[in-house]
Amino acid sequence: MTLRLPTHQNRKFITTEPIGKGGEASEQKVWDTVQDVFYDRNCIGYWRYPIFSKVGKSRKEPDILIADVELGLIVIEVKSIKIDQIIAINGHRWEFRNFYTNYGRPYQQAENQLFALLGYCDREPTLRYKVTGRAIVALPLIAEAQWQEKGFHQLPCCPPILFQDRLLQRSRGAE
Secondary structure (H helix, E strand, O other), X not given: OOOOOOOOHHHHEEEOOOOOOOOHHHHHHHXXXXXXXXXOOOEEEEEOOOEEOOHHHOEEOOOEEEEEOOOEEEEEEEOOOOHXXXXXXXXXXXXXXXXXXXXXXXXXXXHHHHXXXXXXXXXXXXOOOOOOEEEEEEEOOOOHHHHHHOOHHHOOOOOOEEEHHHOOOOOOOOX
């Protein structure tokens, strides 16, 4: 059985709410990069895909969700934070200063959203245990060298990260 997803550009990448809060410019850059990189792939992408859970009656909302036929589900948690705003990383807990909160768990947040989606997939007999997934943290305001200068790359809990230098310098059609 071959699964084909919609290929029309407007249907392939869906923005469920306008990007326009706190870190909008950097978040937009991540979203534009995702659209450019995945443009020719058999996938569908969402900006702020809502996940409603009956367990705990909670709502989860990945910043970016990609469902790719070959790669599976990809959840990207975008943190528009500068390197000097990260005080420390202890396990999954990141400590911040001069940010809207004192701490966060961006990778754990993305993982929890991913596991919720995989749980939905596992309820469907045709999809059970067939869908893979990965969680990624995007740091559009931090270069990989800055991350390494702080020694964060040496931590055993360092998650997969999409750094500023990996984002496209311009989006499709820009000069």
